[in-house]
Amino acid sequence: MVDQVIRFEDGAAYEQMMGIWSRLVGEVFLGWLAPLSGLRWIDVGCGNGAFTELLFDRCLPVDVQGIDPSEGQLAFARTRLSTCLAKFSKGDAMALPFANGSFDAAVMALVLVFVPDPRKGVEEMVRVVTPGGTVATYMWDMLGGRFPLDPIILEMRGMGLSPPRAPQMEASRMEALRDLWNAAGLENVETREITVHRTFANFDDFWTTKLKAPSIGPTIAAMGPRDVDTLKNRVRARLPEDAGGRITYGASAHAIKGHVPR
Numbered sequence: 001m002v003d004q005v006i007r008f009e010d011g012a013a014y015e016q017m018m019g020i021w022s023r024l025v026g027e028v029f030l031g032w033l034a035p036l037s038g039l040r041w042i043d044v045g046c047g048n049g050a051f052t053e054l055l056f057d058r059c060l061p062v063d064v065q066g067i068d069p070s071e072g073q074l075a076f077a078r079t080r081l082s083t084c085l086a087k088f089s090k091g092d093a094m095a096l097p098f099a100n101g102s103f104d105a106a107v108m109a110l111v112l113v114f115v116p117d118p119r120k121g122v123e124e125m126v127r128v129v130t131p132g133g134t135v136a137t138y139m140w141d142m143l144g145g146r147f148p149l150d151p152i153i154l155e156m157r158g159m160g161l162s163p164p165r166a167p168q169m170e171a172s173r174m175e176a177l178r179d180l181w182n183a184a185g186l187e188n189v190e191t192r193e194i195t196v197h198r199t200f201a202n203f204d205d206f207w208t209t210k211l212k213a214p215s216i217g218p219t220i221a222a223m224g225p226r227d228v229d230t231l232k233n234r235v236r237a238r239l240p241e242d243a244g245g246r247i248t249y250g251a252s253a254h255a256i257k258g259h260v261p262r
Contacts, residue, residue, distance in 0.1 A: 014048050014050075014073065014076075017209055017212040019047075021251060024197075026054045028194045029138045029253075032257075033134065037059060037061075041059070042064075042102070042105075043064060043066045043067070043107055044106060045068055045093055046074075047070070048076040053082045056082040064083070065086070065103070093115045096127070096128050101129065104133045104134070105133055105134040106128060107137060112137055112172070113142060113171050114166055118176075119180060119183065122181065126260055130260065132259060135257070137255070141254055142166065143170075146252035147251060148198070151235050151238045151239055152210055155235050156220075163215055164215050173254070177191065184258075186258030187259050191255065194255055198248070200246065200247045
């Protein structure tokens with residue numbers, strides 16, 4: 001089966017669907033990186049600026065460049081108060097528009113599986129980072145059943161449906177990340193797993209939020225009402241509510257970091 005293209009164009013919808021998850025993981029990720037203040041950063045695949053905002057809030061950078069292929073996402077990123085000093089540009093992760101050694105740190109937040117050639121994407125990050133600088137990413141465990149959309153995706157597959165997949169799912173595996181970082185010649189490579197939990201007010205809050213995902217929303221919109229009800233009941237059984245009707249569940253990401261050789 002040919003993978004369908006997943007496009008993130010609506011920054012506000014992405015914020016509700018995934019931006020909150022991204023910041024939950026990003027907080028732990030930046031604590032693990034423990035970067036110095038005053039660095040020059042590039043946020044590759046910055047999307048709507050959810051992680052870029054964390055960089056300003058946590059790391060006191062002197063410069064941040066955000067690159068993304070979606071003008072809609074970039075427009076939302078520019079509205080964030082914390083990112084007013086960042087420069088957001090439309091660009092390709094496999095052909096970054098910067099000279100060698102332009103940055104002290106390069107990061108991809110939940111992006112690598114959407115890069116057509118992950119190896120080239122990592123090589124480009126290495127190229128634009130100065131010797132001794134950091135190259136890092138975190139990516140959902142897309143194949144381990146611990147992706148934030150998995151409560152719906154797994155039940156869709158159980159009903160014989162095939163929602164679109166990211167084109168480079170294998171790049172989400174920890175072993176694949178290690179191979180990419182080692183192949184790029186990075187030193188002092190370290191990995192870790194990050195698990196976070198998110199709470200929704202009730203099932204309807206969860207459901208309407210997840211329908212904003214371009215990987216499942218259009219597929220569900222094309223289903224008949226009876227099949228949608230069946231799917232909702234199957235998903236609801238996976239996500240029991242607490243006494244207050246709230247739903248809390250976890251998701252896990254794989255993180256990796258390394259340094260450009262001096």
